[in-house]
Amino acid sequence: MTPAWTLISAFAGALLVLLLPARSAGMARIIALLASLTGAVAAAAACLAKLQHPDALAWSFDRPWIPELGIQFHLAANGLSLSLLLLTGLVAVAGVLFSWNVTHRPRPFFAFFLTIIGGVYGVFLSRDAFLLFVFYEIVILPKYMLIAIWGSTNREYGAMKLTMYSIGSSALILIGLVVAYAAAGGTSFDLDYLASVKYAPSLQSWAFPILFLGFGVLAGMWPFHTWAPTGHVAAPTAASMLLAGVVMKLGAYGALCVAMPLFPQGFVEWRLVIAGLAVVGIIYGALTALTQKDLKFVIGYSSVSHMGFILLGMATATHWGVRGGVLQMISHGIVAGLLFGIAGRVVYERTHTRDLTALGAFDLWRTLPGAAFAFTLATAASMGMPGFSGFVAELSVGIGVWQSDPWLIGPVAVGIIVTGAFSLRAMHRAFFPVRDAAAQAAPILPPLTWPEISAIALLISVSVAIGVYPLPWVTLIDDGLNSPLFHSILSLP
């Protein structure tokens, strides 16, 4: 099974769901589940094959597409992109499971959902800048529709804000890519070719920030993160999971695998600015999450904070840091998906509130023990407790920071402490309220359903698996980082 099946299954699934007769909600979600399972299995199979035969010739698909501009339909995967494919597949499966109860216009819901998944797969697989940009933009309209139609709090505003930030970010990316294309002679959009060209330093110093900022906006880089919390809160559960879990990773992936290899000297020039913004994002996101009343807003701002670690890891320009950044992408993808799933689906659909104080009245640790248990584990993973994926990632980033800019480690430590504080506060208030149990009987809530339990189990087990035995993931990521793309970046002092 080639990695192409991830793409094919997602887009074919989306088309199939749309072609179903009206009023076939059950069929729609089954097709969506099958399509996302196929994608996840294909990604997992490709990862396993890569681990077994690390030197096997990589799969690639290359056809001319727009010959006038030297644009190829070029798909290929290295270990790094395979690991992100697997992340996408896992979050997709969990997302479908958490959307099992969608009854309002289920066919377009799952069609948009699968389109986003397909676009994300496409970005991770593209080796042509034009193709990558196509997949990057395919995601935008379904995002808007998912939030505006199926969302909750302030959905039309949140959807429009998120969409305008996304399209603005892609305008910057378009400029950056086209500048690189033109400066490289205007013959090819092939990413490996574009990265092999030595651009004039003066060009790099103004083109790099444009391109990086474009990707950085989608990665939730402070101060361009404001779309993320409002958008994630307004989105339906599955969309929040996708947005925080994988779509924000598109920005991080693009920054790492497009912006940095294309303009390495520009990167060196701007490296400390990025690191500074990342650290501010880590602390700012954590502090803001500390003051939120809405459980989803807490998770939304925690995403901003966690995405800061990814950017910081990249900005170190060290092997440890970048590897940690990618590990954090995977870790945060899983943990954010889990947190949003529990807060948006498991809790909200039963209590119809996300207000931390109001949730306290439900005594969730007694009335919904499964959810409280899962949320505790997810919180631990999110805080970076040893044994979970977050720990491995943050430790690795920390080592990278220590190697490149030791003085930054202080603020990062502050960020980690505040992360612990807001995570514990939210968990405590929402799930383990201190109240007189006899004073008021808590309402009885329906128990967890099987789709919910399986989605939670899937995501938690992956997070623990990475935390306990990160070696396969590290091997995959290092395969990507050892490619010629990163030579000029990671060999820097």
Add this chain to the structure above:
Amino acid sequence: MNYSALFLQLLPEAVLVITALVLLGVAVATEAKTRRPIAMELAIAISSVGIVGACAALNFCPTHVQSASSLLVTDPLARVFKAVVLGLGLLAVLLPPARREITQPGEFHALVLFALTGLLLTVGTDHLLFLFVALELASLSLYLLAGFSRSPKAAEAALKYFLFGGVSAAFFLFGLSLIYGFCHALTLPAIAAALTAGPLPPYAVVGLLMVIVGLAFKLAAAPFHYWAPDVYQGAPATSVALIAAASKAVGAVVLVRLLLMGFGAAAGSASWGLMQPGWSLWLGVLAAVSMVFGNVLALAQTSVRRLLAYSAVANTGYLLVALSSNGAVAAGAALFYVVVYGLATFGALALTAAVERERGDDSLGAFAGLVHRSPLQAVALMIFLTSLAGVPPLAGFAGKFVMFGAAMAKSTTHGTPGLTWLVGLAAIMSAISLYYYLMVLKQAFVREAAEVAPVELSTSHRLALLIPAVLLVALGLFPALLLSPLTRALLATME
């Protein structure tokens, strides 16, 4: 002179004119007999047959024959664009005007055919004076078509269109006289030769500026766009479709022909830091003004037709960005874009006409709940508007990307910013444009509306929605299908 070759060369135009005359004859005959105007369906059928026939006649045109003094040329560019104009014209004919608007379908459709004849002649000439006459034939027909429904709004639209058109024609003609005075030639090859032979005569360049102003009016480039919103809103849908798609495509071809093949020596440069006066810089400024004006004003519109008019202004801006780079590949991309833009804007107009038929107006609110009334129409609307906004995988996206890429590749040499200022502005403006297209899509997909009895669309109206939607998706997935032939034709013609 070889008259049979001349006849073959003019065969498509002849077929159109004959069909128009037949249509008029049938209309007069039936009206005299039954005292009722000819049926709309019959008029549509006859004119469609005529257009298809003209398309078939294109095959008989001899290739690369130039009649005396370049009056008529059938170079590859002319042949391709005659086919494009006929295709867009056929779509416009398929979109039936509202019955209460058009009481005399015979005359109306005959005028459509005359306008198409004028557009075909405009595409196939290298002679500036002949170009002017052909353009006026098209314009006069279009003025009449704009005001044909005789409602006060249509009358206002037609009058505005006519007054602005008249002034721009005067500019065009005055520019021509200056060019002739200093180049002593009116055919493009001769002008190109005269310009490269000696130093640039400044008055000829001023003349070119005036000609560009005349064409900017045709293309609805700001600040020569003031007729567009009123015409889009007041004129019958069929006329607007013709003005927005076919007439615009022809304007772009004429501009490409004029600038690349006649006035290449007067290009100057719009590249950052290397600016030199010349049409390149003027087009750059026109492009910037159009993009900013069109996009910003579109944000405030509540009538979808007016919104499409301002989007037309903005899209002209993107087109001029590509042309201002003075590159052949970029010009080929611009020609590709003007076709897919025509398809998308035509589709959006056809859909607005369908909504008007159901809800009585074209306000944003009239689109509310479209997805519940007609899911297929809603999907078509999404295709048209997202193609206009430049969202993949639709043709509008491919067109914009290729235009901007080619413009940058032409203008940038070794680390100079080139046209980055213009392309950057275009990318950002294009991002902003998604906002107003989403305002329409939000109504159609997100908002709910009170139930209204659905109106059955006629078969031809459905075709007018289906064909552009399918083409936009196909050309979005495989842009080379159209881009390669257009670029090849342009390069072959420039040789």
